[in-house]
Amino acid sequence: MHEPLDKTEPATRARIAAAFNGGIPHNQAIGLEVVDVSGDWVHTRLAYREAFLGDPVARLWHTSVGTTAADSSCGLAVFLALPTLEAIATLDLRMDYLRPAVAGKPLQVRASCHHITRYVAFVRAMLYQNDIDRPTAHCTAVFMRTGRQMLP
Amino acid sequence: MSATLEDIHAAVAAGDYARLVAAIPYAEFLGLRVEIDAADARASERIYVMAYRDELVGNAQLPALHGGTVAGLLEMAMQLEVLIAESEQRLPYPVDFTIDYWRSAGPADCRVACRLIRSGRHIAQVQAECWQADRERPIAFARADFLLRSPD
Numbered sequence: 001m002h003e004p005l006d007k008t009e010p011a012t013r014a015r016i017a018a019a020f021n022g023g024i025p026h027n028q029a030i031g032l033e034v035v036d037v038s039g040d041w042v043h044t045r046l047a048y049r050e051a052f053l054g055d056p057v058a059r060l061w062h063t064s065v066g067t068t069a070a071d072s073s074c075g076l077a078v079f080l081a082l083p084t085l086e087a088i089a090t091l092d093l094r095m096d097y098l099r100p101a102v103a104g105k106p107l108q109v110r111a112s113c114h115h116i117t118r119y120v121a122f123v124r125a126m127l128y129q130n131d132i133d134r135p136t137a138h139c140t141a142v143f144m145r146t147g148r149q150m151l152p
Numbered sequence: 153m154s155a156t157l158e159d160i161h162a163a164v165a166a167g168d169y170a171r172l173v174a175a176i177p178y179a180e181f182l183g184l185r186v187e188i189d190a191a192d193a194r195a196s197e198r199i200y201v202m203a204y205r206d207e208l209v210g211n212a213q214l215p216a217l218h219g220g221t222v223a224g225l226l227e228m229a230m231q232l233e234v235l236i237a238e239s240e241q242r243l244p245y246p247v248d249f250t251i252d253y254w255r256s257a258g259p260a261d262c263r264v265a266c267r268l269i270r271s272g273r274h275i276a277q278v279q280a281e282c283w284q285a286d287r288e289r290p291i292a293f294a295r296a297d298f299l300l301r302s303p304d
Binding site: 023024025026027029050051052053054055056057062063064065067068069070071072089090091092093094095096097100 | 155156157160175176177178179180181206207208209210211212217218219220221223224227228242243245246247248249250251252253256
């Protein structure tokens with residue numbers, strides 16, 4: 001028998017987050033790390049790589065690397081906020097690119113699922129480099145609840 | 153060795169899209185290539201292709217591509233489309249980006265065509281659609297605004 005999941009318990013959240021992130025090949029390919037999920041938001045980090053450059057002249061991260069990190073982090077925030085291990089899918093996602101992310105520094109994401117209905121979940125995220133008060137992007141997304149359970 | 157402004161400029165002027173992609177590390181990371189279907193009635197239409205590889209997978213069970221990679225292809229395609237169509241001196245910088253996911257992206261190549269809606273003095277507005285085997289069954293739609301930047 002599976003014990004009931006307490007998704008407010010930090011150790012349980014960390015375990016679910018590690019399995020979720022580890023099971024996504026592209027997150028592994030880009031090196032997305034889960035930093036902290038003990039609160040009611042998700043904190044992830046992406047170390048800088050030359051392959052992430054979008055503007056080789058100005059030496060800036062390509063903005064859509066942040067979009068991928070945001071999509072994954074928002075998905076994890078939804079997955080942790082739902083009562084069970086329910087499969088989800090991104091319905092739509094918007095990025096506002098507030099300022100460029102510069103080469104050499106990591107990109108960090110804080111995502112929180114702020115509202116859940118029977119069929120959808122609403123998420124927002126901030127992206128930043130070293131200073132959370134200087135965000136590089138803001139993301140809003142809606143995820144669809146599929147009703148299907150993920151394998152434990 | 154990092155690409156220079158001249159490299160990008162020369163590649164666009166020569167219509168050498170392989171060289172253009174090679175100058176942008178993240179475009180190369182996505183495995184992007186640009187095709188022009190001469191047999192197509194939409195004569196000079198550029199099709200932006202992301203070749204399938206296992207690293208792009210988001211859900212290994214389905215399997216499905218990571219939504220972030222599809223978003224990356226769409227945004228990169230729109231950015232290059234503005235650069236090429238408007239003969240910009242520098243890479244247009246995205247202001248915002250929105251994606252609607254219409255169907256799950258299977259383990260196959262993705263193709264994108266763009267529509268440059270408006271290009272003003274400072275802002276270009278673009279839409280794009282992504283499909284896999286069948287253009288009549290698109291898997292995602294995106295729109296974005298780009299800042300046009302004159303050379304410093």
